[in-house]
Amino acid sequence: MAIEQLAPDDARGRAALVRRETVRLVGVAKSGHYTSVFSCAELLGVLYSGVLRLSEDPDWEERDRLILSKGHCAVGVYPLLAERGYIAEEVLDEYTRLGNPLGDHPDMRRVAGVDFSSGSLGHGLSIGTGMAQAAKLRGFEDTRVYVLLGDQELNEGQIWEAAQTAAAFGLGNLCAIVDRNGMGLDGTTEETMPIEPIAARFAAFGWEVEELDGHDVDAVREAFERYRADAPARPRCLVANTVKGKGISWMEGSRTWHLGYLAPADAATAMEELDADA
Template sequence: MKKFDAVRVRKTILDMAFAGSTVHIGCAFSIVELLAVLYRNHLNFDAKDPHAAHRDYMVLSKGHGVMAQYACLHEIGWLSDEEMSTYFGNGTRLKGLADAHVPGVEVTAGSLGHGLSVGVGLALGAKMNKTEQMCYALVGDGELNEGTIWEASLFAAQFKLDNLVVIVDVNGFQAMGTTDEVISLGDIEAKFRAFDFEAVSIDGHDEAAIDRAYRDFKASKNGKPKALIAKTVKGKGVSFMEHDNIWHYTRLNPQSYEAAITELGERA
């Protein structure tokens, strides 16, 4: 396994986005620390076998942030340098939305709101099989507009899936504007508590806080599913992308690519 730090992961995302001339950079950047800490310190997997039966599950319901997951899978060694260079190209497996044909990607996602339901099913299966497997499902805050999120949450609480951790990327934006403008979400932590989840809110870029929350959730066998409400910054890590929703659909050109790479290099 490689160094696997947040700056390295963001640089890989920029390389992919530039090579593929594609979008969704800002929403990949907001989840980098959440995924890096999970893969580095907590997710149980076999480095030689992405399909090992005993693995923990990482469900990216927010499928448009998949470049961050691909970058993590590259760090593990499940995706090669050569394959990463083909991102979004003709004939590649590495599409712009999460695709279960890629080793380590559990769910095909992109139509928002559905990945969590699959994650709930995986967590239920692990419970029925009496394994120690965890299921982590990462959703976007705008994705909480979808009714299926709350149907899945009701189900998770009913069946006491304390091996399920829902990670909510609260970056305050969705494709067409801020979450407050589209559908205000109010107190997300309180909402999950009302659905009988154990819930905590943290800074989604504070690796120590993320690490502690994952560790505490895994140790908490109280019959309640978990919700990690992670306050993040869309475009985190590159100053001209931060809090600017234009980077949901803007492509890099040579000048913006070099400026972003240079800025990340200065922060390394």
């Protein structure tokens, strides 16, 4: 299926693309993550609409990096990589089929535009910390490293090992984004294992912190622009308040649609609601 070409700054269009393609591709796989993608659709849409410094060559050394620490949102990122031309459309259409490079979690060796293989939660901020340090050593002054974190993922101890290191090393070229959708698999973050106060925790670790509405495209864009303009001396954390399942009414805040499959008739209903919002 042909991926529509969007204007370079059309973040809303890309967020819509993320949601529609997620419904379509999970339909191909007959199993996948819906709600965790929908919560970060605007974040991804803005990042790929001029925030990330990328080139036609996906391996350009000085490009910005985006680490999907919550690797299970990959199905929402593949369409954006296809739109950029990094993934062939016929490959996208065969998502998760035997031998296809695209799995539920992203593989940097199989997929151009994936900056690191992820899936095991808690690793991404360490990857980003190493990359940010390496970018400084290499003299890549314009390179920024973005790490998209889940909120329940913050239970992982390694996140805080990395947080202390990034602050101690003064890695202002590192920006963490917490997709604060309020839920893990078993229920709300606060009933499963509380993680608040997220902003205060990162601040206590020596990070600069901003909170924002993760579905407000303008607010998200401004936060990223502010981050680049400030060129801070310390790492920055953007806590994006989001809704798990955002965009499909009966998935918003759902405890059961973290994983699932919409068969064609129900996928069509979901698409109708997405199209109505667009």
